[in-house]
Amino acid sequence: MRYSLIPLLAFAAVVSFLGYFFLPELMEGKKSMSLRRITESRMRATPRFRIPALAEESVTNMAVMSDSVLTSQGSPFVVNFFASWCQPCLAEHPLLMELSDNSQVSVFGIAWRDSGDKAQTWLRQHGNPFFLVGVDSDSKAGLEWGIAGIPETFFLDRSGTIRFVHTGPLTRESLRKGLEAIKVNPNL
Amino acid sequence: MGVEIGHYALVLAFCTSLALAFLPALGLVRGRGFGTTFAPAVSLARPLAVSLCVLCFCACAMLIRAFRASDFSVLLVWQHSHSQKPPLYKIAAMWGNHEGSMLLWVFVLCLFALAMAYSQRKPSRLTLLSLSVQGCICALFLAFVLFFSNPFARVFPVPWEGEGLNPILQHPALAFHPPLLYLGYVGLSAAFSTTVAGLILDDCSREWAQKTRLWTLVAWCFLGAGITLGAFWAYEELGWGGFWFWDPVENASLMPWLLATAALHALRSYMVRQILLVWAVLLVLLAFSASLLGTFLVRSGVLMSVHSFASDPLRGLVILLCVSLLTTSALALFAWRTGGKNTKPPPSALPFFSRESAQLLNALLLSLCAGLVLLATLYPLFFEFFTNRTLSIGPPYYAVVLSPFFLFLLAVLGLLPVLGWGGSSRARIRRHLIRFAPVACGFGLAFFLLTRTSATAAIAAALGAWALLGAVKTRSAKDARGSALVHAGVGIVVIAIAGASLTDVEKFRTMREGDRVTLTGPLFSESLELQELFARRGVNYTERGARFAFVDKSRAMLSPSRRVYPPRGLETTEAAIDRSLLRDIYVTMSREKTRGKTNDSEETLSVRVQGKPLMFWVWGGALVMVLGGVLSLLSPLVTLKARRR
Numbered sequence: 001m002r003y004s005l006i007p008l009l010a011f012a013a014v015v016s017f018l019g020y021f022f023l024p025e026l027m028e029g030k031k032s033m034s035l036r037r038i039t040e041s042r043m044r045a046t047p048r049f050r051i052p053a054l055a056e057e058s059v060t061n062m063a064v065m066s067d068s069v070l071t072s073q074g075s076p077f078v079v080n081f082f083a084s085w086c087q088p089c090l091a092e093h094p095l096l097m098e099l100s101d102n103s104q105v106s107v108f109g110i111a112w113r114d115s116g117d118k119a120q121t122w123l124r125q126h127g128n129p130f131f132l133v134g135v136d137s138d139s140k141a142g143l144e145w146g147i148a149g150i151p152e153t154f155f156l157d158r159s160g161t162i163r164f165v166h167t168g169p170l171t172r173e174s175l176r177k178g179l180e181a182i183k184v185n186p187n188l
Numbered sequence: 189m190g191v192e193i194g195h196y197a198l199v200l201a202f203c204t205s206l207a208l209a210f211l212p213a214l215g216l217v218r219g220r221g222f223g224t225t226f227a228p229a230v231s232l233a234r235p236l237a238v239s240l241c242v243l244c245f246c247a248c249a250m251l252i253r254a255f256r257a258s259d260f261s262v263l264l265v266w267q268h269s270h271s272q273k274p275p276l277y278k279i280a281a282m283w284g285n286h287e288g289s290m291l292l293w294v295f296v297l298c299l300f301a302l303a304m305a306y307s308q309r310k311p312s313r314l315t316l317l318s319l320s321v322q323g324c325i326c327a328l329f330l331a332f333v334l335f336f337s338n339p340f341a342r343v344f345p346v347p348w349e350g351e352g353l354n355p356i357l358q359h360p361a362l363a364f365h366p367p368l369l370y371l372g373y374v375g376l377s378a379a380f381s382t383t384v385a386g387l388i389l390d391d392c393s394r395e396w397a398q399k400t401r402l403w404t405l406v407a408w409c410f411l412g413a414g415i416t417l418g419a420f421w422a423y424e425e426l427g428w429g430g431f432w433f434w435d436p437v438e439n440a441s442l443m444p445w446l447l448a449t450a451a452l453h454a455l456r457s458y459m460v461r462q463i464l465l466v467w468a469v470l471l472v473l474l475a476f477s478a479s480l481l482g483t484f485l486v487r488s489g490v491l492m493s494v495h496s497f498a499s500d501p502l503r504g505l506v507i508l509l510c511v512s513l514l515t516t517s518a519l520a521l522f523a524w525r526t527g528g529k530n531t532k533p534p535p536s537a538l539p540f541f542s543r544e545s546a547q548l549l550n551a552l553l554l555s556l557c558a559g560l561v562l563l564a565t566l567y568p569l570f571f572e573f574f575t576n577r578t579l580s581i582g583p584p585y586y587a588v589v590l591s592p593f594f595l596f597l598l599a600v601l602g603l604l605p606v607l608g609w610g611g612s613s614r615a616r617i618r619r620h621l622i623r624f625a626p627v628a629c630g631f632g633l634a635f636f637l638l639t640r641t642s643a644t645a646a647i648a649a650a651l652g653a654w655a656l657l658g659a660v661k662t663r664s665a666k667d668a669r670g671s672a673l674v675h676a677g678v679g680i681v682v683i684a685i686a687g688a689s690l691t692d693v694e695k696f697r698t699m700r701e702g703d704r705v706t707l708t709g710p711l712f713s714e715s716l717e718l719q720e721l722f723a724r725r726g727v728n729y730t731e732r733g734a735r736f737a738f739v740d741k742s743r744a745m746l747s748p749s750r751r752v753y754p755p756r757g758l759e760t761t762e763a764a765i766d767r768s769l770l771r772d773i774y775v776t777m778s779r780e781k782t783r784g785k786t787n788d789s790e791e792t793l794s795v796r797v798q799g800k801p802l803m804f805w806v807w808g809g810a811l812v813m814v815l816g817g818v819l820s821l822l823s824p825l826v827t828l829k830a831r832r833r
Contacts, residue, residue: 011516015512017569
């Protein structure tokens with residue numbers, strides 16, 4: 001074995017691995033592949049997690065948020081990752097407020113890498129669109145949900161299966177798409 | 189019309205690059221083996237390089253012209269520009285998107301071909317062959333631009349108005365950040381071509397080392413400047429108060445920088461002591477491969493990132509093919525040339541306390557760090573592939589994994605003045621330790637007592653001071669001034685980062701006009717008063733902001749604001765920063781109309797005030813590093829032998 005071959009082999013391994021991601025997509029002739037891949041791989045059941053929740057900010061005074069709390073709703077719901085330190089989250093905030101005011105779907109918030117106090121202050125300042133707010137201070141839930149960055153919004157259907165994911169600040173259009181994916185009348 | 193001229197120039201450039209790829213090499217082959225040269229083919233090398241460069245420039249200029257004139261019949265202009273955009277950003281929009289930036293990338297590639305052609309009075313065989321290799325790279329990427337991401341594509345019917353550029357990108361630092369970064373990324377191509385040519389000729393001689401060092405150093409300076417400018421933009425414009433986020437795109441620029449740094453050290457060891465040749469060759473090849481891989485990662489959409497370009501599978505695959513073609517052939521050549529000849533081991537084992545072993549350690553650790561960054565960048569993909577779940581990797585990983593290596597390197601860096609080539613006596617090292625280690629420890633302790641936040645920060649500060657002392661102590665031999673300056677810059681940056689990211693303080697407040705907020709940090713205590721709220725119209729945005737005054741009136745007013753850009757309804761945060769040598773005060777605001785407030789007539793504002801100690805020195809230190817690079821570029825390398833004479 002020649003040691004000088006190691007860099008070549010290592011690089012070839014990396015490249016062929018990356019290439020693997022492309023080939024099947026290309027064969028099918030689909031367009032926006034990476035997005036589809038990410039969305040599809042996330043079409044799965046509610047991830048298991050359990051984090052503390054802000055009881056004072058919730059509708060039901062619950063102090064825990066977990067996958068079973070979410071799915072026990074028995075209706076479609078939306079999970080939004082936000083943080084008080086996140087400026088783009090402010091951009092989508094009015095839309096979330098509108099959603100919680102005008103629609104039947106319940107919106108759950110998870111304050112990602114944030115402290116309960118700060119999240120609470122933030123929600124008091126800007127209004128609270130959430131049914132229940134979980135505090136994910138060490139990104140445990142973020143890891144389970146596999147978020148790519150915040151804000152990120154998951155749309156889940158009645159059975160608790162993720163049907164649509166939007167990364168980045170919500171827009172009216174993406175919100176409508178997400179709600180359509182979980183068969184809720186957008187009513188916006 | 190201009191657009192067609194640009195398109196045509198691009199086609200011609202492609203043909204020219206093909207000629208450049210074959211003719212100089214052909215000239216070398218025709219003259220029996222690599223012995224003599226075939227004059228006509230060789231004499232064409234320079235004119236070809238010039239015309240390639242001129243043609244590419246023409247294409248770029250025509251594209252910029254289309255952007256200046258807001259010619260929305262060009263697809264690219266329509267997608268990425270807007271008639272209301274300020275002139276500077278109309279031009280910058282040319283490289284604010286995939287196709288345009290790829291064209292700029294290729295233009296820089298041609299610029300370096302030109303520089304290579306004229307770097308010598310009479311091109312040597314090595315230069316000619318490296319020109320051919322550079323021509324191959326040019327041809328490959330010009331073909332990609334022409335056939336897969338044509339910036340001159342038209343759109344019909346012609347739209348009335350452009351779709352605008354991401355307003356976050358409207359910042360002077362960002363207007364200049366990509367060109368600088370490309371000069372760095374692509375500058376490595378010149379070192380790569382020279383090395384490949386050296387491998388083909390099987391002649392990695394002194395000439396090769398000098399050339400490669402020159403190009404690597406040029407690229408290193410630009411890359412450093414580009415990375416710094418990018419960090420500066422993130423700090424000013426994103427409004428998160430940080431300057432480095434370990435985003436895949438940032439990693440893509442960091443990896444080549446790390447590898448180029450390692451390559452420079454290995455090259456120097458080779459020039460002075462004829463050791464680490466294999467390392468030098470490999471690191472140069474890897475550095476450019478990393479910058480190619482980075483280009484791929486940024487553009488293919490494989491990784492989600494804040495600022496990745498739009499994704500298209502075909503395009504991604506083609507870039508991947510180009511990257512793998514270049515890299516695998518270069519690495520195969522490397523394996524062939526170095527593997528067969530059983531490169532001779534250094535004459536004797538390296539003395540443990542010597543400059544040589546420090547250089548080897550540097551090459552090892554820096555390439556290891558680059559590998560770890562690559563691993564972390566790709567890990568989410570691996571993870572998804574094997575477990576079908578997704579995850580994200582954040583700054584904590586990098587802090588934990590990379591900091592031990594960096595801190596260790598800093599410790600060695602501080603010893604540099606007493607680590608001579610060929611070994612140094614333990615007594616000298618002991619003397620250096622006795623004299624300077626207490627100073628560094630004292631600095632660390634003072635840092636800790638002053639900030640009282642984190643021990644890690646104190647250790648980093650102590651090691652930074654240790655490295656700084658070592659750099660200052662380094663005797664000012666003519667060829668060592670540049671590197672001493674760079675090392676001093678490293679020390680400064682480390683101390684500054686220890687201050688700015690580990691001991692910063694922040695406050696969130698909801699304020700009315702007349703309210704005050706006080707921020708107390710390790711090196712400062714400031715009170716700010718909110719004086720007034722204002723709204724105004726900018727060139728292509730509307731702005732709502734606030735004016736803060738320092739209560740003791742010692743410094744100018746701060747006015748953070750939020751801008752709304754009508755074309756896409758996007759909102760950006762403009763941070764207001766008060767800079768001084770010891771701290772930055774960083775104020776950002778969120779929207780001032782808040783829900784749930786009963787009294788709407790009284791406007792409130794929620795602000796975030798951050799105090800970042802020593803932030804200025806992050807930029808200062810980085811600048812010192814770049815200046816050091818430029819200085820060593822200007823001073824010729826002196827070998828050990830020549831110095832002793």
